[in-house]
Amino acid sequence: MGSDYAIEAEDLRRTYKARTGWLKPKRTEVEAVRGVTFTVGRGELFGLLGPNGAGKTTTIKLLNTLLIPTSGSARVCGFDVESQTREVRRRIGYVFGGDRGLYDRLSALDNLRYFAELYGVAPRDQKRRIAELLDLVGLAGREGERVEGYSRGMRQRLHIARGLLHSPDVLFLDEPSIGVDPVAARELRRTVADLAATGTTVLLTTHYMAEADELCDRIAVIADGRIQALGTPAELRHRADGRRVVEVEAYGVPESAVDALRGLPGVRETAVEARGALQLLTVHSDAHVDVQGDVLRELAGIRLGRVDSREPTLEDAYVAIVSAA
Amino acid sequence: MSLLRVLAVGTLMHVKQLSRSPFEMAIALVVPIVQATLAVYLFRSGGEQHRLLEAAVGAGVMGIWSSVLFGSGGAIQSQRWLGTLEMIMLAPRRPVLVILPITIATGLTGIYALLATLIWGRFLYGIRLDFAHPVAFVVAAVVCVVALGMFGLLLAATFVLMRNANALANTLEYPVWLVSGMLVPITVLPSWTGPIAAVLPTTWGARALREATSGGPVWPSVGVCLGISVLCLALGGLALTYVERRARAAATLALA
Numbered sequence: 084m085g086s087d088y089a090i091e092a093e094d095l096r097r098t099y100k101a102r103t104g105w106l107k108p109k110r111t112e113v114e115a116v117r118g119v120t121f122t123v124g125r126g127e128l129f130g131l132l133g134p135n136g137a138g139k140t141t142t143i144k145l146l147n148t149l150l151i152p153t154s155g156s157a158r159v160c161g162f163d164v165e166s167q168t169r170e171v172r173r174r175i176g177y178v179f180g181g182d183r184g185l186y187d188r189l190s191a192l193d194n195l196r197y198f199a200e201l202y203g204v205a206p207r208d209q210k211r212r213i214a215e216l217l218d219l220v221g222l223a224g225r226e227g228e229r230v231e232g233y234s235r236g237m238r239q240r241l242h243i244a245r246g247l248l249h250s251p252d253v254l255f256l257d258e259p260s261i262g263v264d265p266v267a268a269r270e271l272r273r274t275v276a277d278l279a280a281t282g283t284t285v286l287l288t289t290h291y292m293a294e295a296d297e298l299c300d301r302i303a304v305i306a307d308g309r310i311q312a313l314g315t316p317a318e319l320r321h322r323a324d325g326r327r328v329v330e331v332e333a334y335g336v337p338e339s340a341v342d343a344l345r346g347l348p349g350v351r352e353t354a355v356e357a358r359g360a361l362q363l364l365t366v367h368s369d370a371h372v373d374v375q376g377d378v379l380r381e382l383a384g385i386r387l388g389r390v391d392s393r394e395p396t397l398e399d400a401y402v403a404i405v406s407a408a
Numbered sequence: 409m410s411l412l413r414v415l416a417v418g419t420l421m422h423v424k425q426l427s428r429s430p431f432e433m434a435i436a437l438v439v440p441i442v443q444a445t446l447a448v449y450l451f452r453s454g455g456e457q458h459r460l461l462e463a464a465v466g467a468g469v470m471g472i473w474s475s476v477l478f479g480s481g482g483a484i485q486s487q488r489w490l491g492t493l494e495m496i497m498l499a500p501r502r503p504v505l506v507i508l509p510i511t512i513a514t515g516l517t518g519i520y521a522l523l524a525t526l527i528w529g530r531f532l533y534g535i536r537l538d539f540a541h542p543v544a545f546v547v548a549a550v551v552c553v554v555a556l557g558m559f560g561l562l563l564a565a566t567f568v569l570m571r572n573a574n575a576l577a578n579t580l581e582y583p584v585w586l587v588s589g590m591l592v593p594i595t596v597l598p599s600w601t602g603p604i605a606a607v608l609p610t611t612w613g614a615r616a617l618r619e620a621t622s623g624g625p626v627w628p629s630v631g632v633c634l635g636i637s638v639l640c641l642a643l644g645g646l647a648l649t650y651v652e653r654r655a656r657a658a659a660t661l662a663l664a
Contacts, residue, residue, distance in 0.1 A: 099659055100658075144659075147498065148498070148656070149494055149497070149498065149656060149661055150656055150659055151653075151656045151657045169500045169501075170500075172498055172499065172500040173500040175498075177494075177495070177498055181491075183490065183491025183492075184490070184491040184492055184494070184495055185490075185491075185492070186421065186425050186490070186492065187490075188424070188425050188428035188429065189421060189424055189425055189428075193421055193424065196417065196421070197417060197418065197421040198495070198499075200413065200414050200417040200418065201414065201418070201496060201499035201501060201506065202499055202500065203499075203500055203501075206413065229428075245495070
């Protein structure tokens with residue numbers, strides 16, 4: 084082994100090629116990852132944060148051997164992900180979000196038995212290990228039921244148990260809390276934190292800023308296939324220094340009003356998030372310019388709810404980084 | 409020992425998974441019974457009452473072949489649809505150890521068809537289960553299933569490389585029944601089918617079962633069936649290693 088790092092990625096690139104049509108085949112190329120370089124120390128909890136299509140999952144799949152890089156190289160626990168595949172696979176676990184990837188007509192116990200055998204858990208240890216993991220993810224007592232009857236949260240917990248069967252040195256978690264209810268998500272975060280505390284290296288991708296902020300030692304923000312920023316949550320938060328954020332809850336804001344907000348002096352970015360009937364307008368401005376009055380003037384005649392002016396959070400820093408990409 | 413355990417546990421789990429699909433079970437049981445019914449009436453009208461047991465066994469073997477052809481041929485695609493393909497390929501094992509249990513499981517679930525046609529023949533048409541070599545019949549059935557599972561591995565590895573594998577599987581079902589002599593003796597077929605029949609493990613498996621049913625030298629057929637299948641296993645194993653690398657390069661492991 085010998086390497087100080089659990090994960091080393093060096094100028095990783097991955098291009099997807101597709102061909103559509105028969106008579107006049109059309110070839111398309113999408114560059115999903117464009118030169119990603121980073122290292123993750125042993126026992127570190129590292130977050131990969133980015134919008135949809137930013138290249139997070141592709142990066143994880145390049146590192147966990149499911150994809151071969153178009154160029155560049157990566158090593159996990161000192162082993163090359165392209166040429167030393169089996170060595171890498173012995174040392175990694177992979178958990179992805181969503182409810183696919185399990186044998187639905189088998190029980191949780193059968194799923195775990197099968198994967199324990201596949202992942203090389205010694206037969207004499209299997210029973211104990213499976214029981215430990217069922218306890219850890221809170222499925223003890225339900226292990227005999229078929230997975231097709233499980234809720235999404237239960238399936239997600241079973242995914243995690245499976246990923247940990249062979250006590251991997253490095254755990255890849257690809258949006259593990261997607262679709263999981265808040266209580267289950269909190270349990271999940273606690274489990275991930277406990278794993279990192281016991282020395283497992285974790286690479287986590289997520290959309291949820293609070294999750295990344297709470298868990299990660301360092302975060303890389305990825306957008307457009309490139310790492311746009313890398314640092315501790317506190318360091319990333321500084322990216323939004325010099326800014327002020329105004330949040331307005333509104334109903335029925337026309338696109339023209341949002342455009343008008345973008346044109347106000349001192350405004351750097353605006354974002355609109357739909358929350359049912361309500362829209363949450365977020366306006367980033369230079370800290371020394373008070374734009375709240377101008378914003379409210381532009382929204383005159385529109386039904387408004389809460390209006391708030393505050394210091395930027397990690398999420399605001401993230402928006403600033405991604406918007407600048 | 410460890411390898412055998414991986415194969416055994418994998419096969420058991422995939423048999424369970426396949427056996428719990430009401431749709432697949434209905435297809436596996438109903439279609440062979442319909443075919444066996446047709447075969448019995450054909451044999452009766454041809455004045456071959458003494459061969460009705462052969463008709464039941466032949467229809468059962470056709471069921472095993474269908475199960476292997478569609479189950480193994482589509483094994484990789486069906487794992488992809490389940491979303492499990494990435495997870496099983498991530499195992500630190502040779503791809504052959506991951507996929508072989510699935511294809512053997514499709515052969516084993518094909519046994520349901522053989523049992524169904526025998527039970528159907530016994531109770532509906534009063535066909536006596538009077539096997540010439542009962543022990544050899546059981547051994548031949550087990551060898552036939554394992555052998556077709558190995559042949560299935562080659563199908564799984566090659567079908568995944570083809571864009572229209574489903575269409576190919578459909579066109580292979582009936583010709584292989586015919587050429588392998590599952591119902592009609594291959595001696596009545598045109599001579600050019602001989603070399604094709606000789607290299608198909610289905611021919612030798614069906615022949616071993618027929619000889620165990622009505623009398624004849626069972627063991628040479630069992631041996632040839634196993635020999636061809638082991639060759640298919642070796643070729644399938646090599647093809648799978650190539651397929652796995654190609655899928656990682658082309659990003660097709662996860663495509664649904």
